[in-house]
Structure formats: C-alpha cells, structure tokens
Amino acid sequence: MGIYDTLNTEQKKAVLQTDGPVLILAGAGSGKTRVLTHRVAFLIDECGVNPWNIMAITFTNKAAGEMRERVDKIVGFGAESIWVATFHSTCVRILRRYADRLGYKNNFTIYDTDDSKSLMKDICKKYQLETVRLKMKRIMSTISSCKDNLVTPDEYYLANGGDSEKLKISKAYTEYQNALKNNNAMDFDDLIFNTVMLFKKNQDVLESYQERFKYIMVDEYQDTNNAQFELIRLLADKYKNLCVVGDDDQSIYRFRGANIRNILDFEKVYKDAEVIKLEQNYRSTQNILDAANSVIKNNFGRKDKALWTDEGKGDKVRLCEFDQAPDEASFIADDIGKLHRNGKIKYKDVAVLYRTNAQSRLIEEKFVLNGIPYDLVGGTNFYSRREIKDLLCYLKTIDNAVDDLAVRRIINVPRRGIGQTTINNVQEYADERQISFYDALCEVDNIVSVTRATTKLKDFVVMIRAFRAKEKEMSLSDLLKDIIVTTNYIDYIKAETEDDESGDNDRVQNIDELVSKLAAYEESTDDPSLSGFLEEVALVADIDNVSEDDDKVLLMTLHSAKGLEFEHVYLAGMEDGVFPSYMSIEAEDYDPEAIEEERRLAYVGITRAKKELTLTRAKRRMVRGEFQSNPLSRFVREIPGNLLERSATESAPSFLFDDGDSIDEFDDIDLSSGNMYRRSTTASSSYSTGYNGYDKPGREPMYQAKGSSIYGIGKPKETGDSSAASFGTGRPKAKLRPEPKRAVPDKPFIMGASSNHAAASKGKSLGLQKGMPAAAGTEPDYKVGDRVKHIKFGVGTVVGLEKETRDYKVSVEFDECGPKVMFAAFAKLKKV
DNA sequence: AAAGCAAGCTTTTTT
DNA sequence: AGCTTGCTTT
Secondary structure, eight states, X not given: OOGGGGSOHHHHHHHHOOSXXXXXXXXXTSOHHHHHHHHHXXXXXXXXXXXXXXXXXXSSHHHHHHHHHHHHHHSXXXXXXXXXXXXHHHHHHHHHHHGGGGTSOTTOEEEOHHHHHHHHHHHHHHHXXXXXXXXXXXXXXXXXXXXXXXXXXHHHHHHTSSOHHHHHHHHHHHHHHHHHHHTTEEEHHHHHHHHHHHHHHXXXXXXXXXXXXXXXXXXXXXXXXXXXXXXXXXXXXXXXXXXXXXXXXXXXXXXXXXXXXXXXXXXXXXXXXXXXXXXXXXXXXXXXHHHHHHHHTTOSSOOOOOOBOSSOOOSOEEEEEEEEHHHHHHHHHHHHHHHHHTTSOXXXXXXXXXXXXXXXXXXXXXXXXXXXXXEEOOSSOGGGSHHHHXXXXXXXXXXXXXXXXXXXHHTTSSOOSOOHXXXXXXXXXXXXXXXXXXXXXXXXXXOXXXXXXXXXXXXXXXXXXXXXXXXXHSOHHHHHHHHHHHTTHHHHHHHHSOOOTTSOOHHHHHHHHHHHHHHHHHHHOSSOOXXXXXXXXXXXXXXXXXXXXXXXXXXXXXXXXXXXXXXXXXXXXXXXXXXXBHHHHOSXXXXXXXXXXXXXXXXXXXXXXXXXXXXXXXXXXXXXXXXXXXXXXXXXXXSBGGGEXXXXXXXXXXXXXXXXXXXXXXXXXXXXXXXXXXXXXXXXXXXXXOSXXXXXXXXXXXXXXXXXXXXXXXXXHHHHHHHHHIIIIXXXXXXXXXXXXXXXXXXXXXXXXXXXXXXXXXXXXXXXXXXXXXXXXXXXXXXXXXXXXXXXXXXXXXXXXXXXXXXXXXXXXXXXXXXXXXXXXXXXOEEO
C-alpha cells in the first residue's frame, strides 16, 4: 500500500533498487522526477537512511527547487537536510569551505562569461596573444574544453609544445588562471574543475564528503561533461550507491562539453549496474509520441527505446507554412488569441519554442500587437544586463575589493572624469607591486604617474568606504538604493539610453527589479549577506525565474524548454538552416554528430507538448540582415504524413494528405485564397524570389529529388540517414552559405571601400601636407620633416601640419605605428 | 576626455 | 538588422 502503488512496474523497480549503481533511462515524460522523489522517500522511510546522507544533483536551480518541493511533500521529515542542488552550486558550497587548499581565499568571486571575456581580453593585450587568425572565441572555448576535460595549463602546454598557435593558447590559459587567482575569482568551469582537483589532492576532504553522501542521485545525466562525471565518480567511489537518471535522446549540450558517452557507457564503467528503462509516457498523446519517435529513430548510436502511452491518439500534429516570417509570427499570435477567446486554453499552458533567441523578436512584436501576455526566457540573462552588472560590481567592490575587474568597471561609471590613461597608470602601479587595483587606489598619493586625477580617485575610495560603513547599519536593499542615489545612477542610465516609444525605460525597470530581488533575498534567507546574494545571483539561469503563477505564454529556445511541459506547443522556424541550424549542416567540416544533436533537440521540442503540437515554418525570413529561403526542416520531413495535418488556414482541407506518405514541400498552400494547389514549376515558386539569383541554383536539385526516395519515411532505417547524408554532401553547399551572395551582387563596392580604407586615409594625410601652408597661431615647436615623439605611438616624422579653426592638425608618420593624424593640443608631441 | 561615426561581427544552444 | 568596437573628431 501507500505512495509506491501509484508507480508502474519499471518505476517501482527503479525506486526499490537502492543500493549499488543504477542507470535509469527515462524517456521524455516518463515520470522520472516522480521516481527520484519516491526513491528519496523510500530511502528515508523504508531503508532508514539519514536524509543528511542523500544528495541529488540537477542542472538548473529550477529543477532543484522543484525536486526539493516535491520531496518535502512526500517525505515525512528531515527533507530539508537532503542536499539538493545544481552541479555548480554544489561545488561552490564545497569550495567555500576548502578553496584555501587550492590557494584561493574562501570568499572567492564567481566570474560569468562576460567577466571571463574581459579578463581574457586584458591578458591577450598584455601578452599580445590575440591575432586575426587566433580569435578570442577560440581561445576561450579551448580553455573551457580543457577544464571540462580536467586538463591543466601545464598539461595543455606539454601536449601541444610544437604548434605555435597552441603555444599561444597555452600561454593565454596559464596567464588567465594566474589572473583569476590574483583576482580571487573562478569562472563557471573552474567551479567543477577546482572541486575535482580539491578532491584529488586532499584525500581527507574527499573522504569526508564520501562519508556524507552515501546515496547520490544525478538528474539529466546525459548532459554531464567529463569533469562532472569525475566529480560524481569520486564522490560515489566509496559506497557506489549512485543512481543516474537521463535520456541519451535528450543530450543537447555537447557544445558546452557534455559527453553523451557518460550515459551510453555507464554500464561499462559500472559493470554491475542495474539498468532500468522507463518508456511509458504520461505526458503526450500517441500521435505526438509517434512523431517524436519517427524523428529520433533516424539517429545512430542511441539506446533503443520507444515511448508509448495509454492515452488516446489525440489530435494530429499541425504543420503550418507561411511565405514570410512575419506571417508565421502573426499566425502564432492569432491562433493563440483565438484559442484563448474560445476559452480553450490558458495562456500559461502555451509555449512557443524556437532554435535561436533572435527568432523571438518577431513573435514578441505580434504578441504585443495582439495583446497576448508573454514571458520571454533567455536572451541576455537578467544579471548580465549592463545596468545590473554595474550595480552588482558596486556591491562586489563594497563586499570584497580584490576583484579588479569589478572595481575597474565602476570606477568611471557613472562618469567621474577618470579616464583610460589614469586607470592604466594605477594598474601599472598595482602590477609592479603585486597588489590589487583597489589597494593601489588607496595609496594614490604614491603613484607618481597619476597627477590630475588624484582627487577623483580619492573621492572614489572615500565613497566606497562610506558604503562599507553604511552596510553595517542598513539593510542590503537600502544600501543598494543608497548606491543608486549617491552615484546618480538613474540619471546616468537615463542619459545613456533613450526611452522606448511608450516612454518607459527598461533599464530603469531592471534596476527596480534588482532592488526587489535583493529585498526578497534578505527576506528569504536566514543570514543574508552581500556575498551570499552575489553568489546566488552568479549561478542563476534565466529559466530559474519562470513562475507558474502568471498566466502568460512562454517564449523560449528549445534548450531552455528541456524538462518542461505544456498543453500546447508551437515549434517555430522549422526550416533547414534555422532548425537544424546551418552550422550543423554546413558541408565544410561536416560533422554527423552535430546533426544528431540537432535531431535530439527536435525530439526534446516535440515531446514538450501534452495535447497539441503545431509546427510552423516560413519560406522566407530575414537572418542576420539577409533574406534566406530555406526548405522545410528535414525533421518535419521525417514525420510520416499520416501524423500531420497541414493546415495553414481554417478552410484548408487536410484529407489530401491522409495517405500515409511523407509530406513534402512541393505541395503548396496558397494562404491568401485558402486554396491548395500543386506547384509544377520551380521558377515561379514563391520560394525562389530571385532576389539574388543565388538560392535558385541550390534549389533546383531539391525539386529533382522529389521523385527519388530521399525523403521517404516509410523505411526510415535505410533512408533516414541517407537523407541526411544527401543533404550534407549532395546539395550544393552554396545553398546554406550566405557568404557568396554577399560578395557577388549587391555590395561589391563595400569590399573595395573597406580594403582601400587604410590607403585612403594615408592619402588624406599626405594631401594635407601638400597644399596647406602653415598658418599663424599658437604654433607648435615642430614643423614638417621634424622628428617627434608621442607618448603612445613612439617616434616619427612630421609629414603634415595644418591650421584648423582652433588648433593645428598634425600628420605624423610613426616608425612603429604608421601614419596618424591628430590635434596638436592633444597629441603633446615632443621634438627630438 | 568624451562624443560621434564607421566597420565588423553576430546568433546556436547556457551553468 | 542591430549591436559592439575602435577610430576619428572636437
């Protein structure tokens, strides 16, 4: 009797299998959270396990929160001492205690991606590492993947000694880590990496945690990377009571190091692992599941399984096609509006999912137009907005001024007349003495290179000290309000950004929201502290803030949607090149793994829907400033036609497609008239708008392919992947590559202009020298032909001197830096 | 020092 | 297209 009777056989098996390694392959909607929570309850209530000894790890705070809530409900008592947290916050909690063992202070700060980037920028500048060929992005991603794979800077250096480019990356990696340590900061990857290092080097620490976490559960195991795998392996090494839950078909984070082999090879690593498959789905209708299955079965190298349900077939999956992307967006807004007016849906039961954040804009516009309330998840994280980061950096500086990055960010924000030169001088002084930037500020009197700005720097330090004093006597949210008032921050931000049409200023609203968030934090936390708040803030994802209470439609990427479910789901932008992304189907460095990951993403998207799924697609859309005409997504073509209902308008009959064939895109629907007709030619097709003549050649083979079976869905095992292959290789790659069209027809002159630019400015400065006689005035003490010295550009020859309204314009050919034109008053050239 | 302008890049996804 | 970045101009 009791709570366990509501579980099905497999679920029950998973709950009862408490000891030893367990792999639960949980298909989408198969009730894995229920299994996990019941398992926790079973461990505590039936096996007498101390809640203190149980750990559950998730990927998002939202998932952790939900799990905690549900465990609270079914566990009689002690639920609060179960450790439920994300990987990252787990590591932070451990490192807050032991970071000193790794040479950090325990109050280290956490850098987000932006912080890391600007730190790396400084480093590249300092050591002259970045080049045209070696992009920042590559350096950062290489370092990130090193950390994901537990490769230290030294190890990377030793492994890549020969290659000069890699040598540079190695240098960047080394210096980046040094800088982080000096700033007492860790980036996201460090949190995991350092925790593993801590365990490896400190047996006593590891053992204490092994003793504590006798039972470990990991959710979304398919998304773990190698470092996370190692972390879990170490923790579970003593008792081996490790239960991992995941679905290899939902592994969608390869780009950030997730290793699908962790789940696929679990049984190899843990030979005695119990494997349990949950295939019964409690979420969606059979039609939706069939659609999902028919897509995902085109992937190789997956654990064989198929979802099924007891519920009925349900409605067919709708496929709606539009000529232009705005039409698609209008349709979604109209459709939701209509359903809502008819009382068929609540807004909060609806989600619109898309591949890239950029796609949200059009949809948002139409939602606003139609008065449909919505919430947008993702895009720029709330905490990485400029105004929020500025204020957080004030808080960071007040809390702990060792983070140079934070201090430098705010020292002249809002403007207080402290320029780059001054900052550089202070930094130089700090570097020489190996002290922090802030400490250097405190002894500004000793910095000889700083003269004029001295008072301003002192004022800044006084202000920070005043805030610190206030921190002791007022609440944190009052402190933040005080910072905003004292610095005139609102005025500053208002001056920086113009209001939108309605006269509101989003940034000001964001600031208000930050104040409320800080107040909420103070209220909900026992012992609120500045560092506590900063830490919490550093690790939140956008999805964590989604509330179920608001009756709003949710707009988000497919990635963000993982783990969620909705009655009605719209998948927008179902086009090859959008979804799957052009990156994954590009012929150059074609990677079959990439397209499989996209397909898993499609699977995730489809399986979010409980009752109704609508796929939409635009034949033409603006992408990165260019119009693109993309074919219907291959993932839609992988769904058998008999599961689909092709309705673009209410009057469009769908019986024509009830033939079990896969649909293809050559049967077209005329939206304006509601008539349906077959297209017979290519040239007049509305896809081939002929605006650049570039997508036409690529289009041709697609039409020819109609007769062939590459879209065949009936026999997916043979045709499925060969269709993918046909796309990857068979199609002229120009189709999906925007570059050629950019270069050829419309703006050749831009290229010419840009490549001539340097020459043009050179010519200009030479021209000045020619015709212009030197005029009277506060004449410089040098003339054309003189050798002069500039503080930054070094030594050069004056090649031109021209009188302007109030100053002299001087052209110099510098030995090192080439030709420059500047004003004499600012250039401060010295004759040599 | 700060404002103004043009070039370039971006957008695949995120803790 | 829109944003950030770096360079020019004042």
